Each structure stands twice: as structure tokens, then as C-alpha cells.
Amino acid sequence: MFSTQKKPKDxxxxxxxxxxxxxxxxxxxxxxxxxxxAIAVGDKxxxxxxxxxxxxxxxxxxxxxxxEAQENSNE
Numbered sequence: 535m536f537s538t539q540k541k542p543k544d545x546x547x548x549x550x551x552x553x554x555x556x557x558x559x560x561x562x563x564x565x566x567x568x569x570x571x572a573i574a575v576g577d578k579x580x581x582x583x584x585x586x587x588x589x590x591x592x593x594x595x596x597x598x599x600x601x602e603a604q605e606n607s608n609e
Contacts, residue, residue, distance in 0.1 A: 558595040562588055562603035 548556065565584045572580035592600045 555595055555599060558591055559599050559603045559606065562591050562595075562600055563607050565591070566603060566607055 565588050569581055569584035569588065572578075572584060588600070
């Protein structure tokens with residue numbers, strides 16, 4: 535049986551759309567980290583590339599995925 539809640543505590547019970555969204559949030563979190571690193575070292579090309587990727591993921595999975603990734607980046 536699959537969970538229908540938005541943030542399942544037991545990740546073994548995720549259905550495909552929830553798993554895709556969860557992985558997208560992890561990707562956004564990863565690219566936010568890369569983006570911050572690029573800014574810190576002054577790499578404008580990498581900062582722009584990561585901004586584009588974050589924008590594409592946010593467009594596909596929604597702003598809430600971006601907010602969730604930003605919240606989780608502090609962990």
C-alpha cells in the first residue's frame with residue numbers, strides 16, 4: 535500500500551510522483567550548495583549554470599520544492 539501524504543515519514547512507501555519530487559528536492563539542495571560555492575569563489579559561469587538548473591527544477595516541480603530544499607539545506 536502506498537502513502538498519499540505529501541512528506542511520508544517512511545520513504546519505503548513512496549509512490550512514483552512522490553519519489554520524483556523527493557529526488558528533485560535533493561537535486562535542488564545539491565545545486566543550491568554548488569551555487570553558493572560558485573559565488574564564494576567568484577565563478578560567474580558556474581553560478582549562472584547552477585541558477586539555470588535550479589530554475590528548470592523549480593519550474594518543473596514547483597516553488598515549494600525550492601523552499602523545501604532551502605529549509606533542508608540548513609540540516
